Amino acid sequence: MITAVSIVTVFVKDIDAAKAFYVDVLGFSEHTDITLGEGYRWCTVRSASQPDLQIQLTVPGPPVPDDMAAAIKRAQDAGNMFGIGVNVDDCRKTYEDLVAKGVEFVQTPQERPYGVEAVARDNSGNWMVLVESKPYSPADFT
Known part of the structure; x- marks a missing residue:
C-alpha cells in the first residue's frame, strides 16, 4: 500500500546552481548530495515543514533518452517547464x-477560488506555483 509521496524530481540545468537557488533563495535545506556510479549525482533538498518529501534536482540525461532530454532542455530554455507547487502563509x-x-x-x-496564487520561475526555467490556500468548494469555480 502506498502511504506517502517521498521524492519528486525537478529537472535543472546545473545542479550546483539549482541547489544554491533552492537553499539560499527559497529556504529549502540540503538533504543529500552524493555521486554514485558512473558520475550520476543524487542531490535532494527538502522543506523543514515537510522533511519526508525530498525534491531531487537532476539534469536531463541518462537514463532519460536523448530525445526526451533534448525536449526537456528546450522547455527549460523557453521557461515553460512545470516544476513544483508550494504552500505559503502569505x-x-x-x-x-x-x-x-x-x-x-x-x-x-492573484485571487483565485482556492486562495492567492503567484507563479515564479526557478533558475532553470521551471515554474513554481506559490499558493496561499483558503477553503473552497466546486461551486466557487462557476
Whole structure:
C-alpha cells in the first residue's frame, strides 16, 4: 500500500546552481548530495515543514533518452517547464520577499477560488506555483 509521496524530481540545468537557488533563495535545506556510479549525482533538498518529501534536482540525461532530454532542455530554455507547487502563509509577502532576492515571476499574486496564487520561475526555467490556500468548494469555480 502506498502511504506517502517521498521524492519528486525537478529537472535543472546545473545542479550546483539549482541547489544554491533552492537553499539560499527559497529556504529549502540540503538533504543529500552524493555521486554514485558512473558520475550520476543524487542531490535532494527538502522543506523543514515537510522533511519526508525530498525534491531531487537532476539534469536531463541518462537514463532519460536523448530525445526526451533534448525536449526537456528546450522547455527549460523557453521557461515553460512545470516544476513544483508550494504552500505559503502569505502569498503577497512571499512574492515581495522573493522579488527582492531576484526571483523572476510570470504571474503576480492573484485571487483565485482556492486562495492567492503567484507563479515564479526557478533558475532553470521551471515554474513554481506559490499558493496561499483558503477553503473552497466546486461551486466557487462557476
